[in-house]
Amino acid sequence: MNRNRWHMTLRPLRWGLLGLLLLALGCHDEGLLPPEPTGGALFARYVAIGNSITAGYQSGGINATLQQQAYPVLLARAMGTPFNLPLLRDPGCPPPLVNILTGERLGGLPEDFCAYRQVPPPRIINNVAVPGAKVIDVLTNLGEGTSANTLTLLLLGGRTQLEATAEAHPTFVSVWIGNNDVLGAAIAGNPALITPVNAFQQRYTQMLNELQAMGVQGGLLIGVANVTVIPHFSPGIAYAQAEQAGAFPPTFDVADNCATTGATALVPFSYAFGELLAAAMQGQSVTLDCVNDPRLLSPDETATLVQTVQQYNAFIQQQADRLGWAYLDPNVKLLELKNQGQIPIFPNVNSSEPFGPYFSLDGVHPSSAAHRLVAQEAAAAINAVYGTNLQVQ
Amino acid sequence: MRIATGAVLPRLRKRFLVGLCSLLLSLPALGQGFSLNPPGTCTLGRGGTGVAQPCADGSAVALNPAGLALVNRLAVASGATLYLSRGSFTDDYTQQETRLEEHPVLVPHLFAAVQAAPGLAVGFGAYMPYGLELRWPRTFAGSFVSYRTRVQTTYLQPTLAYRFSDRVMVGAGPVLAVSTVALWQQLDLSQQEALPGVPFAALGIPAGTAFANVKMESDEAYGLGGHVGMLIQVTDQFRIGLRYLSAITLNYTGTIRFSPLSTGLIIPATVELSGQTIPAGTPLDVVLASLGLFRSQGPLADRDAETELTMPAQFAAGFSWQATPELTLLFDYQWTGWGEFERLVIEPDGSDPIVRIQDYRNTHTLRTGLLFQASSILEVRLGYTYAQGAAPSKTVTPLLPDANRNLITLGTGWRLGRGVMLDLAYQYVRQDDRRGRVVDPAPGTEPTPALNSGLYQIGAHVASVTVSVSL
Numbered sequence: 001m002n003r004n005r006w007h008m009t010l011r012p013l014r015w016g017l018l019g020l021l022l023l024a025l026g027c028h029d030e031g032l033l034p035p036e037p038t039g040g041a042l043f044a045r046y047v048a049i050g051n052s053i054t055a056g057y058q059s060g061g062i063n064a065t066l067q068q069q070a071y072p073v074l075l076a077r078a079m080g081t082p083f084n085l086p087l088l089r090d091p092g093c094p095p096p097l098v099n100i101l102t103g104e105r106l107g108g109l110p111e112d113f114c115a116y117r118q119v120p121p122p123r124i125i126n127n128v129a130v131p132g133a134k135v136i137d138v139l140t141n142l143g144e145g146t147s148a149n150t151l152t153l154l155l156l157g158g159r160t161q162l163e164a165t166a167e168a169h170p171t172f173v174s175v176w177i178g179n180n181d182v183l184g185a186a187i188a189g190n191p192a193l194i195t196p197v198n199a200f201q202q203r204y205t206q207m208l209n210e211l212q213a214m215g216v217q218g219g220l221l222i223g224v225a226n227v228t229v230i231p232h233f234s235p236g237i238a239y240a241q242a243e244q245a246g247a248f249p250p251t252f253d254v255a256d257n258c259a260t261t262g263a264t265a266l267v268p269f270s271y272a273f274g275e276l277l278a279a280a281m282q283g284q285s286v287t288l289d290c291v292n293d294p295r296l297l298s299p300d301e302t303a304t305l306v307q308t309v310q311q312y313n314a315f316i317q318q319q320a321d322r323l324g325w326a327y328l329d330p331n332v333k334l335l336e337l338k339n340q341g342q343i344p345i346f347p348n349v350n351s352s353e354p355f356g357p358y359f360s361l362d363g364v365h366p367s368s369a370a371h372r373l374v375a376q377e378a379a380a381a382i383n384a385v386y387g388t389n390l391q392v393q
Numbered sequence: 394m395r396i397a398t399g400a401v402l403p404r405l406r407k408r409f410l411v412g413l414c415s416l417l418l419s420l421p422a423l424g425q426g427f428s429l430n431p432p433g434t435c436t437l438g439r440g441g442t443g444v445a446q447p448c449a450d451g452s453a454v455a456l457n458p459a460g461l462a463l464v465n466r467l468a469v470a471s472g473a474t475l476y477l478s479r480g481s482f483t484d485d486y487t488q489q490e491t492r493l494e495e496h497p498v499l500v501p502h503l504f505a506a507v508q509a510a511p512g513l514a515v516g517f518g519a520y521m522p523y524g525l526e527l528r529w530p531r532t533f534a535g536s537f538v539s540y541r542t543r544v545q546t547t548y549l550q551p552t553l554a555y556r557f558s559d560r561v562m563v564g565a566g567p568v569l570a571v572s573t574v575a576l577w578q579q580l581d582l583s584q585q586e587a588l589p590g591v592p593f594a595a596l597g598i599p600a601g602t603a604f605a606n607v608k609m610e611s612d613e614a615y616g617l618g619g620h621v622g623m624l625i626q627v628t629d630q631f632r633i634g635l636r637y638l639s640a641i642t643l644n645y646t647g648t649i650r651f652s653p654l655s656t657g658l659i660i661p662a663t664v665e666l667s668g669q670t671i672p673a674g675t676p677l678d679v680v681l682a683s684l685g686l687f688r689s690q691g692p693l694a695d696r697d698a699e700t701e702l703t704m705p706a707q708f709a710a711g712f713s714w715q716a717t718p719e720l721t722l723l724f725d726y727q728w729t730g731w732g733e734f735e736r737l738v739i740e741p742d743g744s745d746p747i748v749r750i751q752d753y754r755n756t757h758t759l760r761t762g763l764l765f766q767a768s769s770i771l772e773v774r775l776g777y778t779y780a781q782g783a784a785p786s787k788t789v790t791p792l793l794p795d796a797n798r799n800l801i802t803l804g805t806g807w808r809l810g811r812g813v814m815l816d817l818a819y820q821y822v823r824q825d826d827r828r829g830r831v832v833d834p835a836p837g838t839e840p841t842p843a844l845n846s847g848l849y850q851i852g853a854h855v856a857s858v859t860v861s862v863s864l
Contacts, residue, residue, distance in 0.1 A: 032826055032848050034485040045486065082486065086597070116595035120835070121583060123534070123600050123846075124486060141661035142674055148661035154597040158658030158677060164599075169487040 038080030039390055042218050046081050047126050047170040048072030049138055049161050049207075052365060053374075054129035054176050055151075056085075059361035061105060062131065062151070063092030064118065069368040072127050072174060074375035078390040079172075084122035086155040089115040093154060097361045100273070100347070100354055117154055128164040130155055134180045134195060135203040138162055139210075145195075147180065162210050173211055174378065176222035176330075178204070178312050182305055183364070186227045187268050189295045191304045197311045208319055219325040220382055222374075223313035226331045228266060228302050231343050231355040232363035236264035236290035238346035239272065247349075252280035258290035265296035269347060269363045326385040328378055427544050427793065428729065428780070430800075430820065431456055432502040432520035434472050434859035438804015438818035439762030440776015442723035444711035445624065445634035450814065450861035451504030454518030454552045457622035457636045457709075458564030461514040461554035464506045465864060468516075472816070472859025473501040476525060480794070480824075480851035482535065482831065491535075493851070494528040502859070512556040516566075521547050522638075523572075523704055527793070531579065534601060535791035535831035541577035542792050546570055546643075546704055550620055565621040570641040570704060575610040576792075579603040580693075582656060582681075588667065596666075603654050604681060605693060611647035616704070630715040640706040640730060644699065651693040656681070697742045705730040711760075723762035731756055731783035751788060756781040774804035774818070782827070786842040789829030794849035796827035802855075812864045820855035 037043045048054050048070075056062060056070030064087040067073070076083030093114035095106035105111065130137065132147045138161040141148040156164050165173065181195035211219070227233075236258030243254040258264060267288065276286045290296060297305070313329060320327035337343050337358055347354040347363060355363040358370040366374065372392065379390035431441040433452030446460075447453035450470035453460025480493045506516030523546040531540050552566030582604040583594035594600065622636035658677040663670065671680060686693045711725035732755040762776040777800065784795035804818030830844040 032828055044488070089595075116591060117597055119592055119594045121594045121600045123832075125599075142659065148673065150662055150664055152661040153664060156661075157597045157599040157602065158656075158661055159599065167487075167599075169489060 039078065040388055042172055042386060042388070043079035043081045044171045045126075045168050046072075046076050046079055046083060046172045046174070047165045047168050048075075048129055048174045049165060050129035050174075050176040051133040051180050052129075052131035053179065054174075055127065055131050055155070056371075057131045058365045058367060059096035059098075061092045061094045061096030063088050063090050063095065063106070063115075065090070066092075066096065066368075067127070069371055070127065071371040071374040071378060072129075074372060074392050075174065075378055075390070076126065078375070078379055078392045083126040084124055085127050086121065086125050087118040088154065089118050091115060093151065100361050101349055114150065114154070124168045125156070125164050126168060128156060128161045130161060132180060133161065133177065135177050135200055135207065136195075138177055138207050139203060162207065165211070166214050170211075170214060171217045172219060173216050174220040174222065175207070177207075178224035178316070179227065181312070182224065182308055183227045186233065186297060186305055187270060189268070189293075189297050189301065191301050194305065194308050197308060197315075200312055201315050204315065204319065208323065212323070218386060219323065220378055221316050221320040221325055221327050222378065223316050223327070223329045223331065224309050225334060226306060226309050228297065228305055229331070229334050229338050229343065230364055231347060231359050232269045233266040233297065234269065234272075234346045236260075236267055236288070236296070239267055239288055242346055248277065249280050251283060251285045252277055253285070253287040255287055255289045255291075258288060265290040265293075265298050266302055267296050271295045324385070326381040328381040330374070330377075333373060333377055427523050427525050429476075429500065429521055429524055430474070430855065432474070432518075432522070433470065433504065434474070434804065434816035434818045434857040435774075435806055435814075435861075437474065437820055437855065437857045438774035438776065438802055438806070438816065439723060439764060440760050440778050440800065440802045442711060442725045442760045442762035442776060444622075444636055444709045444725045445632045446713035446721070446723060449863050450816070450859065451506040451516055451518070452502070453554075453564070454504055454506070454516050454550055454566070455520050455522070455548075457624060457634045458552045458566055458620055459554055459562040459622040459624040459634065459636075461506045461516045461552055461564050462512065462556040462562035462624070464508055464514050464516070466508050467864045468504070468506045468861065470504045470859050470861035471502070472857060473499050474855060474857035475499050476853055476855050478525070478527060478851065478853045480849065482533070482791070482794070482829070482847050482849050484534070484847045486846070491530060491533045494530060496526060496528050498524070498526050500524060506552075514554045516552045516554070518550045518552065519547060520550075521545065527791070529791055531603075533791065533831070536579045536603070537581045537601065538790050538831060538833055539576055539578045539792045541575075543575040544572070546572040552620070560626045562624040563622070565619065568618040568620050568638070568641065570616040570618065570643060572614045572616070572643045572645075572702075572704070573611050574645055574647070574702070575608070578607050579654065580605040580607060598658070598677075602656050602658065604656050605686075606652045606654050607649060609647055609649045609698065611645040614643040614645045616641040616643040618704075631712065633710070633712045635710045636708070638707040640733060641704045642701060643704065644701050646697065646699050648695060649698050650695045651687055653678075653682070653687055699740045701738065703733055705733055719766040721764040723760075723764070725760040727758040727760070729756045729758065729783070734783075752785050753783045753788075754785065756783050770808040772806040774802070774806070776800075776802040776804070778802075782825075786828070786845065787840040789827055789845065789849060790833075791831060794827065794829050794851055796825045796849070796851070798822055798824045812862050814861045814863065816857070816859040816861065818857045822853035822855060824851040826850045
């Protein structure tokens with residue numbers, strides 16, 4: 001066969017081969033890919049780390065309704081990104097309070113009732129926050145200083161918050177952790193229970209390092225709330241005034257040392273109402289002593305708490321700056337609300353909102369209205385750093 | 394905090410029967426993905442075409458039994474085809490890609506044919522029309538459906554062909570199918586019931602918590618069918634061919650073997666479960682071990698199971714056209730009766746039959762081939778195949794991420810000496826990317842495309858070699 005004949009005969013072969021290659025290579029069908037979040041690729045996978053506030057705990061309980069009103073849910077909605085929750089079945093685990101004086105809970109169920117999780121569970125969980133968590137609990141569930149509880153099991157199985165976070169391969173995280181590192185000390189009136197600042201910093205750093213190792217592209221760090229501002233704590237003088245107004249039964253005595261107009265001890269609601277008033281209602285004579293009762297926060301102890309929170313927050317802000325992440329100081333808004341009188345000095349037990357519109361019935365956890373505020377503030381902080389346009393409705 | 398009341402732990406054991414049922418729902422389902430190329434290296438090189446003009450190496454047994462009548466005196470061919478599947482699943486949400494474990498599979502074939510009398514030929518073929526094996530990592534989210542599947546179905550086919558005239562040839566033969574099926578998967582603890590009406594997921598156990606490995610392996614199953622074909626020489630250059638391979642039903646019996654896996658989870662806080670206190674720090678494995686699930690009388694004891702699968706019928710028609718003395722064009726169309734596979738009925742030992750809806754559809758395959766006689770000792774072959782996938786969108790799973798395919802092939806036949814041929818072929822398989830799922834629907838519910846959560850991207854490299862003697 002001569003060269004020309006080869007050439008002529010091979011021509012159809014050549015074109016045939018080219019056609020076959022084009023057919024076989026094909027191309028990727030873009031319609032097969034999932035849509036990008038409306039807020040941008042940065043928010044493709046958002047995970048919220050935190051404690052009871054982030055989890056959606058309100059009024060001493062948590063259920064699916066409350067979980068869905070938490071600020072990370074609102075933030076995720078603004079991001080236009082999927083956000084799976086470890087939803088609990090109604091009425092909750094435990095069901096939230098409906099009456100702060102009687103302690104009645106939703107459905108008339110006891111405090112130790114738990115309705116378990118909803119099933120089927122989502123493959124990925126985006127809100128990994130667990131009520132009661134301190135910074136150390138983000139890292140580990142076991143060991144000294146940890147506060148894992150039944151909700152740690154119910155919400156995360158046996159995993160830590162970081163382990164559950166890693167499964168989502170997050171592109172963006174929000175972290176609001178540290179409140180419980182001071183709150184327990186405040187409620188117990190014992191500053192010795194405060195997590196030391198250096199331990200706080202070491203654990204916080206470890207948490208951020210592990211998040212970075214997951215390939216997180218951006219984040220929002222929220223500072224620790226000044227727990228002495230929350231309406232769960234009232235100054236002794238408020239109790240003295242309430243006594244004068246006849247708010248307490250005769251068996252409940254408020255010592256004169258509470259009536260000073262200077263700085264007085266802060267009285268935890270859970271102690272004054274939950275223990276002292278409850279005993280007084282049963283006929284037992286009790287006295288609220290604003291100087292000698294170790295369960296109260298003395299002015300010095302309050303100052304220690306406030307100073308610790310400031311140190312925590314200085315560190316958190318420094319870390320946010322280091323990483324180029326957004327930072328939100330919740331105390332700016334908290335003090336603004338306090339100054340506006342939106343956070344009552346003393347609970348109005350006859351109101352449907354005894355702790356004001358921004359705190360739920362336990363006086364510790366933000367209400368749904370406050371979650372909306374937090375989400376709006378968080379969106380603004382994120383927009384300022386990342387140039388995004390998140391709008392929380 | 395109290396998280397359960399009433400029921401006691403021994404009830405847990407009965408609840409694991411639910412897990413067994415969900416396991417059996419995942420028996421491998423055949424699909425276009427397990428259809429192998431028409432056998433033989435020569436045939437592969439020309440894109441699987443040959444219904445009208447089978448290769449002269451005896452592979453006509455599988456391509457068109459009538460083609461045996463074209464054998465001069467004797468044809469014997471022996472060879473093997475190597476399949477290397479490659480692919481991945483990309484999760485929609487995490488965008489994490491899980492790659493198939495590359496595991497080459499060798500599929501041998503053997504053909505023999507002899508002219509017993511003028512116009513009459515007899516032959517025998519051993520080939521595998523349905524087979525293959527897929528392996529995913531055990532960490533794959535789809536491992537609860539399957540992380541390894543193996544189907545091997547060999548057809549043994551004695552064949553008789555007769556030439557009625559210069560223009561018409563017919564052939565037929567019975568087919569004995571020998572088949573085994575094996576499946577490996579993990580069981581998800583979150584889906585098992587811990588207490589009546591309370592699955593482990595409700596206690597917080599995360600979705601996808603593996604606690605048991607399952608291996609289901611069948612014994613050899615046998616089935617009978619038949620294969621008939623016809624060739625018509627329309628002109629000296631143009632020939633048409635037809636063939637029909639019947640469906641073959643196989644009844645499988647096998648064994649399911651369970652073995653425990655560590656969940657790696659630790660109970661983070663002291664909890665009270667069914668009146669028992671489980672202290673913080675207790676490994677979940679310890680709690681599960683105390684239930685005796687894997688004991689000989691336990692709910693996850695090894696057991697027998699039976700099921701039935703049907704290898705679908707095939708009908709093919711094609712033509713060949715010798716355009717020039719050196720150039721021949723081939724075209725085949727094949728219909729495969731996957732539509733018969735509407736449901737899978739499983740009969741586990743000691744419980745009611747389980748019916749799984751498949752809703753497969755019949756498939757159509759188009760093949761074109763081109764033969765170029767480059768010299769007296771060298772033939773160059775090209776081929777292209779388009780094959781439809783059988784599985785509907787709701788059953789694209791790790792067992793078989795089925796989809797439409799494009800296949801291109803290149804082959805050559807080199808005459809080594811008098812009557813001795815060495816055939817080589819390579820094929821690239823590009824399956825269309827297709828969305829699929831990595832989880833099964835809840836027991837008692839039908840799958841839907843809404844369960845699809847990612848993209849399967851599958852391809853394969855196929856290489857084949859055969860040595861044949863044709864006298």
